[in-house]
Amino acid sequence: MKRRYNPYILPPWLRKVRGVCAQFIIPICVFQGIRTILFPFTLDVLLLTVLILLAIAFHFELL
Incomplete structure (x- = not known):
């Protein structure tokens, strides 16, 4: 059985880090x-994909 994610059981410092990351992920x-x-390299495309997935995860509170 899968446990539901509850961000309030995290330590306060980790919740603050998570909040800061959620604010800065869109500008990044x-x-x-x-x-x-401008410079389409393979690593840049992969990094952009990972960043977009992280932004989606923060938006839907999956992380």
């Missing part, structure tokens, strides 16, 4: 998207 995605458009 935008910057990486612009960089990927």
